[in-house]
Amino acid sequence: MKPSSHNWKIACLPFFVVGLVVSLVAWASSSPINSSPQTPALTEGNSFSNTVSQVDQFFVKQWSEKETAPSEIADDLILLRRLSLALHGTIPSLEEIREFENMQGENRIERWTQKLLEDRRFADYFSERLTRAYVGVSQGQFVIFRRDRFKAWLSEQIQANTPYDELVRKLIAGEGLWTGDPETNYITQAVSDGNLDRNKLTGSTVRAFLGQRIDCAQCHDHPFDHWKQTDFEGLTAFYGQVEIQVLGVRQNKKLTYEVEDRETLKKRTVSPQVPFLNECLPQEGTLREKLAAWVTHPQNRRFERASANRIWGLLFGVPYINPVDDLPAPTDLSQSPPDLLDILGQDFRENGYDIKRMIQIIVGSKPFHLSSTSANDEPVQIERATGNWALFPLVRLRPEQIIGSMLQASSLKTIDQNSNIFMRGRRFFSEIDFVREYGDLGSDELDDFPGTIPQALLRMNGEFARDNGSASPLNSVGRIARFDISNEKRIETCFLVCLTRLPTSLESEHFVKQYQAASNQNQRIKITEDLFWALYNSPEFSWNH
């Protein structure tokens, strides 16, 4: 047996011994329903609906210009699945589906989104996504880089809804120790071999916050863009006074930034300089504070556009402009009409750089509601419709989403921070193992990538899939198999739990026949296991649609 796949079991052992009694008591006495069921209040006025309709008009115009008709509006359950995958990284539980079905009144999707955004799972899931964009996936040099602390800090900021510009300024200009002031890990991630790689910091700052790939300009002028090597050096000089010492990340005003000339091999001093919008650079503050203010300056439209592109990408699985960090320069709005990123960006800027609001706007706009099915089967037209967001794209789920969904589907109740400790422990360790075996996407997570044979084998034959798909008295397979309900209802429940939809009549017939041929409980259990296996391995399960 592979030792690595048992790590979580071994690691859980102390939990198990110590936590058993406490948890069982807590479990037994806890309410099965989330303790805060209050209906989330919607707080937005005209400007919100104005922006949504501006986005809608933008697309309606584009669709008519490109002669591509939008697909039909998707079913609410499909939207539910999209939302849970984008915001929590899992599919909705049966418990959540039932709760949604019981919701009354208008704007159900909007209110449901609000609920998901307030759930701690949103902050945790988004912090992992953004952590990847900011510092990558490497665990780095443990002594001075604590990715876990950074991620937890980011999660707190998202939960508190810290304005995004403020958050970014803290990252760029933060001072202190990587443990006590976790935002400084943004700086210490760039340490390799004991040296702070300032070029890496510049590259990641410009890519993550301004959506531009400037890295090539580190060694030469960008071959097909306007970046010059001097731009890169000038920006890097803003990181020239950072120092990492025992007391943490500090500014040292005595330091100057020097580069070695590649031709003459002589050292020359470079002074801090921004490549454009010099007027947005403040007079006061440390070099990094100045840089932070410039990056997030309201007039620096690259910042809001890059943010909008990333958030759009996290909701749809593909950024509006791909790749997520290689955006064209903003256009002159007095000459040409705003594009989607300008519209979203302006709203973002005018409303306190509120991530949750931007998510609500995207969710509220037409493209998010469109079906991924089309009556058309002309490749060219499908291509055009997808390219213009007139058809919801099929997007492969990330490894974390697959494992999250498999775990969630194995339970009828929602797995969240209120779940018992075993469930959460299982999620934590299974995720690490599974993601490693499935192939981590690293920080290039919004790139398109093909499925692989090892992934198919892992889903079909892997230990985790086997454990999850075998009936037990506690998991959904075992419980659904043993429920005293009609076979149709049983099949329906399996489909809702795994695919968040009801079976088609063909599907239902196929499985009813199997159940009817079953003569005892044991056979019924095996049929349910095989039904689950098929649902887990279906393309529908591993793709957002």
Add this chain to the structure above:
Amino acid sequence: MFDSNFLSNKISRRDLCKVAMGSTLSFMLPGFDLIAAQKRGPERRKSVIILWMGGGPSQLETWDPHPGTVIGGPGTAIKTVVPGLQISDMYPLLAEQLDSMSVIRSMVSKEGDHERGTRYLKTGYRPEPTTVYPALGAIITHQAPASDLEIPQHISMGNTQFPARGGYLGGHLDAFRVQDPGNNIGNMRAGIEPPRQNRRLDNLNVVSQAFQKGRMIQTRKTLHQSTIDRALTMMSSEQLNAFEIEKEPESVRKAYGDSSFGRGCLVARRLVEQGVHSIEVNLSGWDSHANNFTGHQTQAALLDPAFSSLLKDLKARDLLDSTIVLCIGEFGRTPKINPLEGRDHWPTGFSCIVGGGGLKGNVVIGETDPTGKEKKPTEPVQIQDLYATILQKLNIDYQKELISPIGRPLALSEGSPIAKLI
């Protein structure tokens, strides 16, 4: 290649029969078809086996000993079958098998960090944030695909933090990982009786068809079905036997050593016989910042029997002519011995063994300073030069340019072949 009835009963039944035969009746089958082993001359497919020494082995305790000097440590050197070549005395078995292999003692890198060093040494390109470069094995698989293989063409065995990746060429070229070679075939077989597997595939067909409705074009593009199809073919392939070493005589298994690395080398030989292109066998544990000398003894006890048996077997089967074997790690270790009796990272002037596949053998390239004062070795060899050499010997045009996803033309290797090895 896309068939909407991708899981039609006909295919799955045939496959299932194969599963049945593979799992229960395999002992009755005749020896399986050894694609590579039956071919000779230019027809024969070439393979590469990389023995990856994770953590960075000390050149002084392996292929570049300087006994009796300040930096030499307690070990001595022994003669090998190659005239004039001496290696560490911890490798008596290997010393007998090094004919037709060459030693480079002047490998130079610029990366002294494990991750960056490994990425550089495995790809021939120094890591950078905007491009993930493909490993040598992925380049070979990409350039010379083997359509008759039902099992992966690029395989990595044993535990490693940084397995060979497909990089910008795509995740499908990532090395197929076998964590516990020779012991555990892992996810490669269904682990369920054929009738139930058949029912599962039937179910999957029904559910997949429902999803395809209205998404015909899009679902085809996902390749989900063809990936599952290929996985099923592999699950029922007789070629999977290459991963199973129980049928090897006990004396052979013993000779390689009963370790993950030893079993991995034996599986590697079986994979080469099957025609697999690129195989990586990992042996980690070389990062000897403390107790360098005892640490290297432990490692040598694993490496010496496995490496020497592999070479011996390849020669006996006439496979060394078509198989390049390379033994290398991400860097070497400092000549200076630190207060903990350890050696630290040393990316300049470290050693590797390479040979087979038509490369010139019995060559020793480069020398390091026996006093350890001079950092630079003579005749320094860049990793990209080594890879250009290997690619050329595989008849792959190393100068060929591919376009990376950000539109940058990149040569397969930026190096130039090492004249002494061609």
